[in-house]
Amino acid sequence: MSNALTNPDGTLKRPPSAFRSVIEKGGTYEPEKDRYHLYVSYACPWATRTLITRKLKGLEDIIFITVVSPRMDTNGWPFGSANEFPGAEADPLYDSKYVRDLYLLSNPEYTGRFTVPVLWDKKTRKVVNNESAEIVRILNTAFNEFLPPEKAKVDVYPENLRAEIDALHEWIYPNINNGVYRAGFAGSQEAYEGAVNDVFSSLDRLEKILTGKNYVVGDRLTEVDIRLWVTMVRFDIVYHGHFKCNIRNIRYGYPAINAWMKNLYWTNTAFKESTNFEHIKTHYYWSHTPVGRDGIHNPFKRWLTYSRKINPNRIVPVGPQPHIEPL
Numbered sequence: 001m002s003n004a005l006t007n008p009d010g011t012l013k014r015p016p017s018a019f020r021s022v023i024e025k026g027g028t029y030e031p032e033k034d035r036y037h038l039y040v041s042y043a044c045p046w047a048t049r050t051l052i053t054r055k056l057k058g059l060e061d062i063i064f065i066t067v068v069s070p071r072m073d074t075n076g077w078p079f080g081s082a083n084e085f086p087g088a089e090a091d092p093l094y095d096s097k098y099v100r101d102l103y104l105l106s107n108p109e110y111t112g113r114f115t116v117p118v119l120w121d122k123k124t125r126k127v128v129n130n131e132s133a134e135i136v137r138i139l140n141t142a143f144n145e146f147l148p149p150e151k152a153k154v155d156v157y158p159e160n161l162r163a164e165i166d167a168l169h170e171w172i173y174p175n176i177n178n179g180v181y182r183a184g185f186a187g188s189q190e191a192y193e194g195a196v197n198d199v200f201s202s203l204d205r206l207e208k209i210l211t212g213k214n215y216v217v218g219d220r221l222t223e224v225d226i227r228l229w230v231t232m233v234r235f236d237i238v239y240h241g242h243f244k245c246n247i248r249n250i251r252y253g254y255p256a257i258n259a260w261m262k263n264l265y266w267t268n269t270a271f272k273e274s275t276n277f278e279h280i281k282t283h284y285y286w287s288h289t290p291v292g293r294d295g296i297h298n299p300f301k302r303w304l305t306y307s308r309k310i311n312p313n314r315i316v317p318v319g320p321q322p323h324i325e326p327l
């Protein structure tokens with residue numbers, strides 16, 4: 001079965017992000033305090049990468065954030081003013097009702113997806129970047145001049161480890177981060193089985209790497225931990241059931257991954273404070289199909305109808321309890 005969401009063989013298609021600028025001295029977007037704003041959802045793993053990095057770097061007074069409601073509806077991500085939910089906020093800059101309003105303010109001709117995270121420039125009223133992997137790297141270095149030395153020296157993509165980090169991303173992203181989505185939104189039995197086997201063979205590989213270790217690369221925190229953690233913390237909560245990634249779970253099937261995940265959550269506030277289990281669960285189990293501008297369904301967004309089909313009564317499961325085990 002093929003549609004705009006999947007390839008003819010039923011595998012998931014994921015289009016690239018559209019806004020890919022950087023923040024640099026002498027560029028269109030210069031490093032400045034309180035010039036940029038980060039729009040995020042606590043539900044979204046990609047947005048959570050940027051939240052964690054912002055806290056690790058101590059950028060809270062340099063880049064302010066706004067958290068949307070987890071209850072995505074037919075217009076996409078609503079702000080708290082359009083859809084009240086504990087922890088969801090109104091847009092403090094333009095009182096937008098939806099994230100899509102920001103994209104259309106930035107570019108009225110824009111026809112792509114209205115995704116979070118969004119790194120926004122208040123000066124030019126433009127989306128600077130909407131690709132989380134790139135936003136993480138911007139936050140990692142672009143604002144160091146404004147930070148105290150202990151925060152400026154935090155580096156999650158250190159020069160000497162880049163080859164190792166890049167090599168890990170090569171298989172972790174397709175097989176784990178996007179692997180769970182490939183399983184959850186597969187359009188055929190074969191595509192699903194291929195994806196779910198990729199997920200679990202990669203988790204097996206990761207379990208070996210993390211045995212006896214607190215970090216994936218050497219003995220320091222890098223962006224590999226950040227990127228992987230946002231998927232692992234959602235695994236037993238959402239992907240195990242909702243995306244049918246149920247060969248094993250993390251809590252009982254992967255003791256080293258579980259220990260690594262718990263350690264980051266309980267010993268590093270950047271992880272715990274960037275995690276909101278209610279937003280995570282509500283989003284995945286509740287959300288509707290968003291439509292594009294003019295009420296026309298953006299074909300890619302049809303993937304959210306799957307949530308509606310799988311869980312038509314929008315029941316948000318209570319488990320696992322606790323959401324994350326104590327240390």
Ligand SMILES: N[C@@H](CCC(=O)N[C@@H](CS)C(=O)NCC(=O)O)C(=O)O
Nearest residue numbers: 017044046113114115116130131132
């Ligand atoms: N490549 C993007 C992907 C972001 C993404 O897919 N975000 C999802 C939420 S988890 C979203 O906003 N989807 C809304 C839509 O597709 O309309 C990134 O990593 O930043």
